[in-house]
Amino acid sequence: MSEHPTSGSIARYASGDELPADVLWAVEAHLETCQTCRLRLADAAPPQVTALTAAVWAEMAPTGAPVRRRHRLVRWATPALAPWLAMTAFVVLAAVALDGVLPTSSAVLLIAPIVPVLGVAVAWSRGVDPAHELVVSTPRAGLQLVLRRTFAVLVVVLPALLVGGWLTGASPAYWLLPCLGVTATALALGGVIGLRRAAITAASAWVLLVIGPAVVVGGVPGVLAPGAAPVWAAVLVGGAAAVFFRSAAYARL
Template sequence: MNRDEHASAELVARYAAGDPDIPPDRLWAVESHLEGCEVCRVRLADVAPPPVAALSAAVWAALEPELTAPPARVRHWTRLATWATPSLVPWLIMTLLVLFAVVVLELVLPSDAMPSAVLLLAPIGPVLGVAVAWSRGLDPAHELIACTPRAGLELVLRRTTAVLVVVLPVLLLTGWLTGDSAAWWLLPCLGLTSAALALGGLVGVRRAAVATSVLWALLVVGPAVVRNAVPVVLVPAAGPWWAAVLVAGAVVVLMRSRAYVRVDNW
């Protein structure tokens, strides 16, 4: 049976009656044809036996309200999932609690006891959020979202923006309470996030974010606590260098935009 050739009335009637004597090749051909031919499906419905017609009518009556109802809730959650993931909620709560504890600690301890914890931790705050946003094991809608047309660089930037929109105001508030100006940590914060995304094009965004956070803790936070001094990378004079890191990371991300379509970057 050609694709443009309709099934004969006899074959449609035999198929509707469930004739076991239809040759397998013709049975496969008519079933394949019915999938794409509305005319033959209508002819099949007209000659279907009463029990089959009654069953089809009952199934359609039960499914029609759900099929014709506007899926507003589905669209709402799908749109939300492109900007955030439910796994971010526990992380945001933990971040708020940690920053609250840091503020209390800095207000209680003498100012010269150790470098500002807000200053040391602020640059990796969004980076950790990006790691959670791209964790395959923590995102229940991973397979669904990863298969969408926007699952590449656009989705990476959407979820990174969602993290920054939530984290930066909290960091600004804690910095204001502890007296740590954003001029000290804002550019390092954006620069590290950009560097983590650029590295994510090679090893995966989650791995890159975790690696960036670990290296920051080992190379910057640890020595600063031991020496009881603000690290050189967090002084205002380092701002131009962090701006260069931010721009370089953004350029690498744009040049390697196709790399973020790979599933392993999830």
């Protein structure tokens, strides 16, 4: 349509009246390129449409600095992560309370490697994040967002474990590398089966193969002995390399 639509066509289009297919197509095509007619369309809109549009814009409009601060926070963590972090603190406190009760050197030492993994599962879970579909459709979704949220989990979890280890005498030299190694392994596996499944798999394997035998037999498991540090360093490097070389897979999680 080279000329502007008639006032009648604009009014009928604004009110939602049925128009002939050729007229409807011509009006919509013209509105895409003509600012003047878009202003005419806005003036011709019925009062109920104008009120609805104003209400939607009012809901979407920014309200100031608190929104910006929340936006920055959401870049690193989900609102659903808050209750999990509170539960993490409770788990660490429970492990400190159980120290000396179980026939192991330290309950904190046993649980430390899988606590961050559970946080990673929550940080990237469709079921607990109401904005999951919007988040994963953003340009920065994928590996960058996965690493950001993993970092947010570690920032909270590692200090809590350090305090718990200090109270129970569990040196970070025993659990820090296993902690990072198990997390890297879960992230690498997450590129294949999904982060939530990978985290649950890694945590379940740790409970069955390490915590269970340690509770039954007692003592420090061999995988947490100082001599296992080179192995865990290799696991950490291998997991990080797998995540790096399969970075494109995280955009499809």
